[in-house]
Amino acid sequence: MAEELPPGTIRFSSRLTSISTEPAADGSSPELAVVRLDDGSVIRSKVLIGCDGVNSVVARWLGLSEPASSGRSCVRGLAVYPGGHSVKKELRQFLSHGLRAGMVPISDTDIYWFVVNNTIPAGKPPVKLTKKEAGGDPEMILREVTDNLGRHLPEEFLDVVRHSDRDNLTWAPLLYRAPWAILTGRAARGPVTVAGDAFHPMTPDMAQGGFIFPLLADTMWFNCGDLTAPAPPTPRDAEEEAGKKSHAHYQ
Ligand SMILES: Cc1cc2nc3c(=O)[nH]c(=O)nc-3n(C[C@H](O)[C@H](O)[C@H](O)COP(=O)(O)OP(=O)(O)OC[C@H]3O[C@@H](n4cnc5c(N)ncnc54)[C@H](O)[C@@H]3O)c2cc1C
Secondary structure (H helix, E strand, O other): OHHHOOOOOOOOOOOEEEEEEEOOOOOOOOOEEEEEEOOOOEEEEOOEEEOOOOOOHHHHHHOOOOOEEEEEEEEEEEEEOOOOOOOOOOOEEEEEOOEEEEEEEOOOOEEEEEEEEOOOOOOOOOOOOOHHHHHHOHHHHHHHHHHHHOOOOOHHHHHHHHOEOHHHOEEEEEEEOOHHHHHHOOOEEOOEEEOHHHOOOOOOOOOOHHHHHHHHHHHHHHHHOOOOOOOOOOHHHHHHHOOOOOOEOOO
């Protein structure tokens, strides 16, 4: 898909900070989406599809409800064995009441592991974990897995956990948006809409979240047609061209 786009269309490390809409000066499009990035760039486009994940800025702008706590969280890590590990190259899962753990070697030296668990009480309002609780303290996360959540798991798994690269540990609450909030929420406003976790955050239960994305992207590509042509000029363009706003960028 990237090869089909004009050079420079895809920009990396571009954090969206705010969104607005404005009329297109030549009337060729009812409204343009105006996106501001944290480096000061301004992008005008005929369509804005927010795929910015569970904490989506675009979903918030549309007025969709904040994601709710699923009552569960997931700890993830990457174990590193500089001299190589002897773990068989297969996915192994360990199930117990309220817990699902797994590990899979991704190279001769690295093993990915996870522990999905019920540590956030279900039925209560969304729990906002502090930075420390949610992943700011790697030693605390490791202790929580080896001494508490996973203390009954096989020693082979715990050994993998202990070999974790401290910079690659996360412990995050699993969030979702209730189906009725998706059905009744405003998923589009003018040229702005959302897709993926920004619209319907997925938990890691049926491996469906990542899977649906290629299908969704393909459908959108088919339905949106040629949106890569330059957006029509607006009255503000002249102002920004004159240098009142820095780094203006048009698309
Ligand atoms: C623990 C866990 C395990 C999972 N395991 C699986 C699995 O095995 N199989 C599966 O199919 N699905 C799995 N899922 C679900 C899957 O990961 C998601 O459904 C999928 O990643 C959603 O893709 P997305 O592109 O919508 O959002 P994301 O993958 O969250 O991507 C959002 C992107 O937007 C960027 N972004 C965020 N804010 C801004 C901003 N303001 N400006 C610019 N960019 C921004 C982020 O940096 C990120 O790159 C799992 C989910 C979790 C939480």
